[in-house]
Amino acid sequence: MTQRIFKAEGLVLRTRVLGEADRLVTLLTLQKGKFEAVARGARKIKSRLAAGVDLFTYGHFTFHQGKTWPIITGQDPIERFSWFRDDPELYPYGIYLAELTDRLISGEEPCTALFELLLEGWKLLGEDVDRYLVCRSFELKLAHIAGYSPHLHSCTNCGQKNTAVFSPRQGGMLCASCRGADVIDMLPGTAAIARRLIESPLSQVSKVRPTISQRKELSVVTAAILAYHLDLGDIKSRRLLSE
Numbered sequence: 001m002t003q004r005i006f007k008a009e010g011l012v013l014r015t016r017v018l019g020e021a022d023r024l025v026t027l028l029t030l031q032k033g034k035f036e037a038v039a040r041g042a043r044k045i046k047s048r049l050a051a052g053v054d055l056f057t058y059g060h061f062t063f064h065q066g067k068t069w070p071i072i073t074g075q076d077p078i079e080r081f082s083w084f085r086d087d088p089e090l091y092p093y094g095i096y097l098a099e100l101t102d103r104l105i106s107g108e109e110p111c112t113a114l115f116e117l118l119l120e121g122w123k124l125l126g127e128d129v130d131r132y133l134v135c136r137s138f139e140l141k142l143a144h145i146a147g148y149s150p151h152l153h154s155c156t157n158c159g160q161k162n163t164a165v166f167s168p169r170q171g172g173m174l175c176a177s178c179r180g181a182d183v184i185d186m187l188p189g190t191a192a193i194a195r196r197l198i199e200s201p202l203s204q205v206s207k208v209r210p211t212i213s214q215r216k217e218l219s220v221v222t223a224a225i226l227a228y229h230l231d232l233g234d235i236k237s238r239r240l241l242s243e
């Protein structure tokens with residue numbers, strides 16, 4: 001960021017209190033990846049900036065390069081995803097997708113696929129969708145974008161078609177002969193569903209119909225992938241989601 005004034009299209013992932021009246025806003029932008037910027041006076045009641053830098057806002061932003069952080073000088077919201085603020089049941093889902101995205105990205109490397117995934121996820125959660133499946137699909141797609149797409153169609157070790165368990169360490173399914181320690185039982189049908197959740201557009205996930213036991217397996221496996229390969233540790237907001 002060398003130029004003094006710049007523009008970006010962004011999503012507000014997080015906001016924090018800064019000093020008496022300001023907010024420090026974490027943005028995921030199309031042009032410059034993730035970075036923090038100051039919204040001056042955003043905590044004052046009459047602030048014009050406040051609503052445009054709320055958590056979950058999608059919009060165009062203008063920045064002035066400050067000494068420590070860029071300063072937001074203009075904003076033009078496109079969508080505020082108000083359903084997350086209005087519906088306490090939906091709020092944790094919006095936060096969860098934001099937290100996962102925030103934790104996965106460390107620097108200012110732009111990633112269009114991730115930006116579009118989060119934007120679509122927030123949009124879909126406001127509709128009549130299977131929220132559980134949106135989250136599982138989001139997690140699997142995130143792993144795919146990060147280069148850790150699980151190997152699901154055959155045994156990761158020997159290539160055999162009949163698989164029985166998922167190995168977080170090996171990042172895929174294993175057959176009965178190759179299974180070792182630290183594996184998770186996952187029926188082949190669940191592996192096929194996981195594949196569909198990776199390959200289908202997020203908007204199509206409600207067409208997938210896992211059984212209750214398959215849902216449980218998917219929860220355990222996706223949590224293991226996030227913890228093992230993406231080094232995301234414990235995601236606080238995942239615990240808030242009702243399953």
Ligand SMILES: [Zn+2]
Pocket residue numbers: 155156157158159160174175176177178179
């Ligand atoms: Zn095998």
